[in-house]
Amino acid sequence: MLTLFEQIDKGTLWRVAGGIHPPEFKTLSNQSNIARLPLADQYIIPVPQVGESCTLAVAVGDMVTQGQPLTQGDSFRHLPVHAPVSGLIAAIETRPSNHASGLPVLCCIIDNDHQQRLCPAMHAPLSQDDVKAMSSDELLNRVKRAGVAGLGGAAFPTHIKLKPVSDIELLIINGVECEPYITSDDRLMREHSTEIVRGIEIIHQLLGPKRIVIAIEDNKPQAIEQMTDALNHSDLPAQCARVTAIPTVYPSGGEKQLIQIITGQEVPSGAIPANLGILVQNVGTAFSITQAVYCNAPLIERVVTLTGHNVGRPGNYWVPIGTPVDHLLRCTHFKGDSESPIIIGGPMMGYMLPNRHAPLLKGTNCILAPDNSEMAPSAPEMPCIRCGECAQACPAGLLPQQLFWHAKAEEYDKAASYNLRDCIECGCCSYVCPSDIPLVEYYRVAKSALRVEAEEKKQAELAKQRFDSRMLRLEQEKRAREEKAKQAAQKRKAAMSGTDKDAVAAAMARIKAKKAAETTTTAAPASNADRSATTSNTATQDKVAAAIARAKAKKAAQQASSAVPESSCNAPEPDEVHAPVVSQQDKIAAAIARAKAKKAAQQNPSSDEHQQVESNDVDVSNATSSTPISEAEAKKAKIAAAVAKAKAKKAGQQNPSSDEHQQVEPNDVDVSNAASSTPISEAEAKKAKIAAAVAKAKAKKAAQQNSSSDEHQQVEPNDVDVSNAASSTPISEAETKKAKIAAAVAKAKAKKAAQQAPSRNADIAAVPLEAPLVHADKTSQQGKAVDSDELSAAEIKQQRIAAAVAKAKAKKLAKAASAAPDDELED
């Protein structure tokens, strides 16, 4: 049996599956030499790699020479692009791409200055000996610097292909050009066979393949002749290289198909020819390699076939890369209109150009402008009759019909199981389809769907990995933290005997001291209730305290009346608490006092029966100030009031829950509105608030403890004497607000107390009667106040509202009491 190389030397060809024989139309464009067209005024050079592996080497406004690189990059995969003409960089912006989608890509726009100033790096051709003396690196560098890419259509960077992963034993030079209409390689082989062979020599020098086959379809006899001639005059070793004519059948020019025809081998699915030790290069690429190595000339122009019946002067032309397609059409007397299709590439695999301003690319070998007689608009798709012609034509051995069924049904996984990804989109199946089904289009859609799916899968996988690693990291961190905490705890334990212990002890001592101090201060005002405050400076504190007191008093009164109807209101004479002189302290003191009072009241009953708690009688004198009160003050007051209310509420709620016979002596609160003459800072306000909050908290606790105690508690309800203080000076809005809020709060408290009370003690009959009385009292007092002084409209309103509210409350209470069931609901 012959070895592969012996068979290649014999010229043995293998059969390739499928294939078609479309009309060639090659003579339309291959009758004349490769010509040149007038240069365009503007060139568009896409720089798609910018941002990925390279940066722009020019800026807008730069003057460039012909062949000057526009991009620079260090990455091996970087394929530089060059200025095709000398001129000015007019813009660097996105322009419609030369792609089926026409999506815009970043482009350098060069205004041609028509001076053809060459890049100084280019030089006159070297001699063959000079090239032979070059190292592989130098050769590769020159190819890379020149931006040589596969000119067969894919435009894959040639320098990458020339540095293959495995040894190349067979080099195939692809001069097949099987697509109809296209003749650029044909003409190039006829006219530049020597340069092409020089390029082959360079590849041979780089890779040292054992055999070189120049494959040309047998419909190009002149090209075969020229190439054979050039090969005979080359420096390549004898018996190493040969020209092989292959039968004309589409798509024998496909890389995989050509390899099969020449060697009988198939490139495994998913692999590249280099895995078989085979490299395939286009003849145009070989030519460009020669230019790059011999002249250091970058790839800035290529042969393009301009053909089709809509082209007035069809033929092959040297065209600078980046020339707008519409310029080429103009120069070749395009006969169509704006509706006429323009196809980039051949009729089998080319794509229709959506935008004629798009530039010519390195991989563009043909611009086809067919008229209607050549390419009728696609016929409507008919149902598939399963004739199977597509399977006969498929060069990849696929079942296009099955692929079609699944692609149409969007069963892309099934389509994939029929090896959809091995489809080379040659178009043979669509070509033979009697039902005019655009099969390739279906496959493209399916393929892109599968790609998207794969991409999503990949992303999901990545996300999962990220998530897993994050969880791991968190877990590790947690463990590390625990470890650290453990160590720290041990350390502390170990150090306990030392200074740390002392520090702790000291802190404890401080806390104790503080507590003690608090108790003393709180005790003082309770006992010495007879403080009188006469100065006008005390205004704000007074107000706050007063408000709180009012609120408390109200609640207490309400609760007392509601809870213990038969409680004897034998309240002692309430102490009169006058607001202290010093504002903040006073306030705090007042609050504390209140709290204490409450506590005491609550705790006492819990100790034993028949205790009488003397509640503080708060007599808050009206402080009248002549100056307006700041907002801060107002706030403070409000807050204090709210706090007081809250406390009162709780106390009220809990007390009744304890038991019968409690006597709560309502504090008699004489609340007078205090108006301060001096503005108080916010800091003070805060302090006051804090104090109030503390007081509340204390009160709460106390109340909760009390309620759990026992029977016969007598709490003397505070007697609330609320007198509206009317100041002679106009009162700010803040004040009015305060008042309103206080009123509202009071109402709310009253309500709650009332509601709870009836639910507990069934025998409270008098509640509804008494509650309204309280409110009535209040309202009357308010009314008095109104009479005596001139009040602002706001005040009047407030009061009215308060009155209304009070009435409403009273009503509710009455209702609740009557509606309350006899038994306990909650306990």
Added chain:
Amino acid sequence: MAFKLASSPHINTSVQTSTIMLKVMACALPGVMVQCYFFGWGAIIQVLLSIAVAMATEAAVLSLRKRPVWPTLSDNSAALTGLLVGVAIPALAPWWVSVIGVVFAILVVKHLYGGLGNNIFNPAMAAYVMLLISFPLQMTTWVAPAGAALNDVSLLASLQIIFQGVSPAEVLAYRAGFDGMSMATPLDAIKTSLSTGLTINEALEKPTFENGFGIGWVWINVAYLFGGLCMLKLKLIRWHISGAVIFSLFVCASIGYLLSPDTHTGPLLHLFSGATMIAAFFIATDPVTAATSVKGRLLFGALIGVLVYSIRSFGGYPDAFAFAILLANLCAPFIDYYVKPRAYGHRASR
């Protein structure tokens, strides 16, 4: 740019479904002519009637399905179905046999499955089987071919017989007084003879036969073979299915004949009797219901051949192509699934 962006490829063969169907019908013409020669005007009347009914049914169903009527009707697939039903029906069968058969073929077998390209069974064969089972008398009453009986039924008489329900016997009774109007088909005759204990050679001495072949039928088969070869030449069909059918039938028949020449029909008689040639070239090759890959088609054809021989030799029906093709139709998706060609760059699988 306002032009429609089309996907590649931008060129297409001018071969259309409608042309294919038309050419297939043209290739069937010789066979129809010979049939007409041997069985009289009735044969051509049945064919024309069937085609007309098929077109009408197709148009009606398409409009019912709210599909474009003309583009689909002009693909000529309905006409071809009509033609195939027409040639399968005995020349002087009543008109309603054809009508029922064709309507069943188009409406039920074709369109209920989704129309052209989606039917599982060959419409013509499914209709034939339905008729054969439903109306066995009408479907087996073949006029004696010319040469075997001196029948010369005029066009008018044929029309009367087919459309007015006049029985062939009545027609002939006052014309010739000859009772040999109807006659069993060769395969039927052999089957009957064998069942009565005669050998093949004895059976072949019956008037149905001449030189070892059924009178008329051999020429009909030759004509269809010619048409089939024309189709191959015109690349309307590929040889795989027809070749496999003929080859497998030939091989089976040869084996049977060699084992027991007295009780088994010879291979040539099998090939040139009954519906062998028309079925092998015009019916089994219906792409819609056949397997699609080359290997699959060879298998499909071979399966038909084996089934035909089995049914002819061991089954209850003298001819069996309709059954064999329907059974093979059922297997086609299965074959397609398991017989996939090896794709480029893939190792041979299964």
